[in-house]
Amino acid sequence: MDMKWLKKIIGKDDKFFDLLEASAAEAKASVSIMSQIMDTLETEDHNRQLGELAISKRKDKRITQDITELLCKTFVTPLDREDIEALSHSLYRIPKTAAKISDRLMICPFAPQARPLIRRQIELLKNAVEVLQDIVGLLRKSPDLDKAKCYSDQLHQIEGEADKLMVELLKSLYAGEQDLRSAMAIKDISELLERAVDRCRDSGNIVFQIVLKHS
Numbered sequence: 001m002d003m004k005w006l007k008k009i010i011g012k013d014d015k016f017f018d019l020l021e022a023s024a025a026e027a028k029a030s031v032s033i034m035s036q037i038m039d040t041l042e043t044e045d046h047n048r049q050l051g052e053l054a055i056s057k058r059k060d061k062r063i064t065q066d067i068t069e070l071l072c073k074t075f076v077t078p079l080d081r082e083d084i085e086a087l088s089h090s091l092y093r094i095p096k097t098a099a100k101i102s103d104r105l106m107i108c109p110f111a112p113q114a115r116p117l118i119r120r121q122i123e124l125l126k127n128a129v130e131v132l133q134d135i136v137g138l139l140r141k142s143p144d145l146d147k148a149k150c151y152s153d154q155l156h157q158i159e160g161e162a163d164k165l166m167v168e169l170l171k172s173l174y175a176g177e178q179d180l181r182s183a184m185a186i187k188d189i190s191e192l193l194e195r196a197v198d199r200c201r202d203s204g205n206i207v208f209q210i211v212l213k214h215s
Contacts, residue, residue, distance in 0.1 A: 014140065015070055016067065016070065016074075016077060016078055016079065016084055017078070017139055017140040017153045018092070019063050019066055019070070019088075020065050020067070020084070020087060020136055020139065021090040021133075021136055021137060021165075022063050022138070023060055023063045023064065023067075023092065023136075024091055024129075024132055024133045024136040024137075024203075025133060026056050026057075026059055026060040027060070027091055027094035027095055027098075027129050027132065027133075027200075028096055028129040028130065028132075028133050029056050030053055030056045030057060030060070030095035030099065031094070031098050031099040031122075031125055031126055031129045031149065031196070032126070033052050033053045033056065033098070033102070034053065034101055034102045034105075034122070035050050035100075035103050035122050035126060036049055036128065037049050037050075037053075037105055037106070038105055038115075038118065038119065038122055039119075041105060042172075045172065046106060048103065049102075050106070052112075053095075053098065053099055053102055054099070056095055057095045057096060057098075057099050059097045060092050061092060063088075063092075064088050064089065064091075064092045067084060067085070067088040068085070068088070071084060071085065076090060079139070079210055079214070080210075080213070083206065083209070083210045083213075086206050087136075087203060087206045087207065087210070090202055090203040090206055091136075091203050093130075093199045094129065094132075094196060094199050094200060094203070097192060097195055097196040097199060098196060099191055100121060101189060101192045101193060101196065104128075104185065104188055104189045104192065105189065108181075108185030108188065108189065111180065112170070114169070114171075114173075114182075114186045117165065117168065117169045117172065117190075118152065118169075118186070118189060118190065118193070120165055121162065121165055121169075121190060121193040121194070124161055124162045124193075124197055125156050125162075125193055125196050125197050125200070126164065127158055128155060128159070128162075128196075128197050128201070129199035129200055131151050131154045131155050131158070131200075131204070132155065132200045132203055132204055134151055135148060135151035135152065135204050135207045135208070136157070136203075136207055138151070138207070138211065139207065139210065139211075143210075143211040143214065143215065145211055145212065145215045148207065148208050148211040149208065151204060151207075151208075152204050152205065152207075152208040155200060155201045155204040155205075156196060156201060158200075158201070159197050159200075159201040162193070162194050162197040162198075163194070164171045166190055166191070166194045169186065169187075170187070170190075171188050171201070173186060173187060
């Protein structure tokens with residue numbers, strides 16, 4: 001029997017792990033580009049960065065499609081099919097949200113005094129994708145449950161801090177004197193940032209459940 005064909009059928013190679021790690025890397029890259037756009041909002045032309053963000057989003061969509069195709073072609077997978085698919089789709093939502101945030105940053109006017117709070121939200125999101133990349137990387141190995149729990153706890157802590165920051169931002173909006181357009185823009189961008197952090201936590205939860213299942 002052709003061993004290469006057999007290896008493809010039983011799923012003994014690392015393609016699933018390669019693709020999941022690549023998807024987590026694209027999530028991190030998209031958030032990094034979004035952060036650069038925020039940092040240079042008034043000083044640079046962002047066509048190049050928006051182009052890079054679009055490329056990252058397309059790459060992650062292709063990765064998600066590759067995972068779906070590989071699931072159809074592989075008889076035995078290293079992880080449960082539904083877990084691979086759930087994690088793949090959860091990871092893809094992060095670059096999609098980062099692209100939406102970048103669009104809002106470019107077109108929505110908002111008061112300069114709100115920028116420190118938005119930057120703090122972005123820093124929390126950057127921390128979340130860093131931790132997410134680490135926890136996804138555990139799947140390739142014989143996952144350490146304690147390490148997975150540590151990463152999962154970090155993501156929940158970041159998500160809790162993001163929730164508190166959102167409340168702080170809303171308080172500043174309701175107590176401030178921003179015009180309606182600016183207030184709506186700040187609220188829209190902040191809610192998207194909070195959603196992106198939530199999606200990092202959700203992806204981490206999926207990984208933790210996979211590790212629990214296989215521990």
